[in-house]
Amino acid sequence: MSETPIDPPVDEVLLNVTQEGVAMITLNRPHVHNAFNPEFVQKINAILGHNRR
Numbered sequence: 001m002s003e004t005p006i007d008p009p010v011d012e013v014l015l016n017v018t019q020e021g022v023a024m025i026t027l028n029r030p031h032v033h034n035a036f037n038p039e040f041v042q043k044i045n046a047i048l049g050h051n052r053r
Contacts, residue, residue: 013028025048
């Protein structure tokens with residue numbers, strides 16, 4: 001009997017901030033073609049609100 005590997009949890013929204021302060025958000029939901037749903041929108045809003053100046 002073979003075991004099926006379990007995929008590690010992956011963040012759907014990745015945030016990178018350069019030394020110059022430029023924030024880049026990467027959508028990481030290839031399984032749904034980066035489609036938006038209410039939960040995904042909340043994640044993006046949380047990131048944007050947290051990084052506001």
